[in-house]
Amino acid sequence: MTIQTSLGRRGFLASTTAVAGGFSLGFHVPFLDDGAANAQAGVRELNAWVVIHPDDKVVVRIARSEMGQGTLTGLCQLVAEELECDWNKVTWEYPTPGQNVARNRVWRNFSTGGSRGIRESNQYVREGGAIAREMLIAAAATKLNVPAGELTAANSVITHKGSGKSVRFGEVAAAAAALEPPKEVKLKDPKDWKIAGKPIKRLDTVEKVTGQQIYGMDHTMPGMLVATVRACPVIGGKLKSFDAAKIEKMPGVKKVVAIDGNAVVVVADTYWNAHTALAALPTEWDVGELGKVQQDQIKATLKAGLDAPEAFVGNKAGDAKAAIDGAAKKVTATYSFPYQHHVTMEPMNATARYTADKCEVWCGTQNGEAALAAASEASGLPVAKCEVYKLMLGGGFGRRGRSDYVRQAVLVAKEMPGTPIKLIWSREEDMTHCQYHPITMAKLTAGLDKDGNLVGLHVRISGQSILASLLPQNLVNGMDPATFQGLMQTGVEAAYGYDVPNLLIDHAMRNPHITAGFWRGVNVNQNAVYMECFMDELAEAAGQDPLAYRLKYLKPKWAAVLKAACDKAGYGKPLPAGHFHGISQVMGYGSYVAGVAEVSVADNGQVKIHKITAATNPGHVVNPAQIDRQVAGSFVYGLSAMLYGEITVKDGAIEQTNFDTYNMLRMDEMPKVETVLVPTHDFWGGVGEPTIAVAAPAVLNAIAKARGKRVRDLPLMHHELKKGA
Amino acid sequence: MAVLNVNGKAMDHNAAPDTPLLWVLREQLGLTGTKYGCGIAQCGSCTVLIDGAPMRSCHVPVKGVAATAKITTIEGLAANGKLTKIQEAWVASDVPQCGYCQSGMIMAATALLAAKPNPTDADIDAAMTNICRCGTYQQVREAIHAAAKA
């Protein structure tokens, strides 16, 4: 069927050209396979988003991936709100990426990142719900023989006011499905929402507390074998040789194969046998000059970039250099933020089955269409002969937006046509073969007038570009605009909140050989640390309160959310002895966020983060309970990086291999998190990521107050905060 | 062929004696609710109960588990579809995000509440050392307190 209104305007498939060429029908799709049976049972697809069963069960199709962020529940709420169905009848399913291609991208974007799940698709999924409701009402009008305008839908029942007659959705779904969809629908005013906007429970909880949820790691098929991989420890290095004969007789081993010239894989009957054999496999690598790269060299390269004459300009006003030179007082500080690893709890894995005319993949992915493209490229089959079945993700955080593990699984499956191969990365493989949060440094220089007013500011960032690493085609004349997240001149995505008369924010791009990638919060993380810690330094230099100082320069929406956080936290009011407040704010992912951390530092240097109060203005609130959880969870992520997160390079390879060398925050360090929502209802912002970035600077600012000593290079674990140290 | 007592049932497997219990459960017995996170006893995703004690099954060679030792996995908690009060509390507090760590969390919490029916925050800090990368700790704490009161 064709849907008019804005659903009619299809986006373009952007994954790769392989996918763009693949618009043809004729392959296996789970719910299409059930088509005949479903039709007989009266199950009807009203449009791409909504399927209704005769017993009123509603199936909402979710194109984005659920990885813990709650997007599937939120999207269901939005569809159900417009559909006017009974929330208790709502279930969900994933359409497949292949089917999206076959149906002219009716579900549009599958990519799940950048906190875009809801803010980018709210309009068209709500329209999907509203269109389905109108079709149900039209069918009910015919059945009840009354004008459609006299009918109202609520709780999966359509009622005629005058006569009191009513029908259930399930009774008219089949008739409704045969109707032309309306050309225009009016969406509800969010202030009339009954399902959306409410703290409704997630739809995916019971499976997750009973062990029934199937993740990629748990997928199994008849005849399946299990593989595990070791790629060259130096990213960019090659496989030189391996001695398969040494392990071929080991228990369960079926095959030893090299893939992509840089990795070796053992296929066995079980993971444990594959793992044991791989550990015993003699392997030699060709790492060349890359094998000589050390962490100190990377740092030195970045450091040199702090004063380099050439840099990409990301934000500029007036003449910062002249203003700083002529200022009464000059303040300078240098900060640094190391490589980070995503560490999804579930290591990378994918199951693939290849035959000469079909390639199928079962996996958790943040980008189903990119996974489909990867399957096509790796198998050499056209997209129309490939399919990806999305499974639940044991965490994404940006890691599963890349399809390297899908490619590997397909390459192995291709070596054993017809046999399903589940490729599992060990935690060690996962830790050492990621696309890492980029390493950067920043030198901030400010000029203050005699009253402490900020007259000029230069922020020089030096370090790695994600786009140069992953998507060089998206660089703009060599510049990586994403580097300036949170510091951008304008825009609805991540704009800089301060009005500074003379400003220069620029980036000296320095790209080590380590692959850089999107990591929950991306570049907002370090940019917020740099800017928000430095604002505290400026307030201190001016002898003014950090909140009052910020409010002199912050634009209204940024200021409002910071004030909301401070009000809720009781900023400025007395705290228990030895406790200090630190504040920060940022705009990211379309939302405005701020945090107030309450921290104490014991005489022995032990930092205790008692509480963080976080305010968010996401424009519209779809599920306040889930926002609460995203905020608390994002703080665990951001604080783990601040306290412990550091990936380092030795002889060209990643040094950290598992949780014993890459620590993270646990229960005993968890601060109490209080969330304040201050929606202004005039835009749609993201939620999963923005607040990560305010945790670290707020805590660092509080520590600086507590200790009178400021930490400028992370992680905190390297710093002695003992009294007198 | 060796025997394990899992969730009240005797189950056969033919894994090599050095195989960690985790992989025997997952790959030989089809109990995939117990998760692999690190393999080095750091993260707790693989936590099961052995005779009531929480054990990180990635570090328990199967040869060390007696045929009579009672192993409980996440699949063995709910009886006839009825969730335990801890699982109920987890649902009521909407604890899981991605959910991958939650089997281990729930098993650790089950052992904690069996030993200390009314745990303090400090007890929870000490017993719940599992890693949750999604950061559900605040809800985990809330759910444990709620289950203690239920």
Ligand code: FES
């Ligand atoms: S998998 Fe056993 S503790 Fe991590």
Ligand code: FES
């Ligand atoms: S819920 Fe995702 S790791 Fe804990």
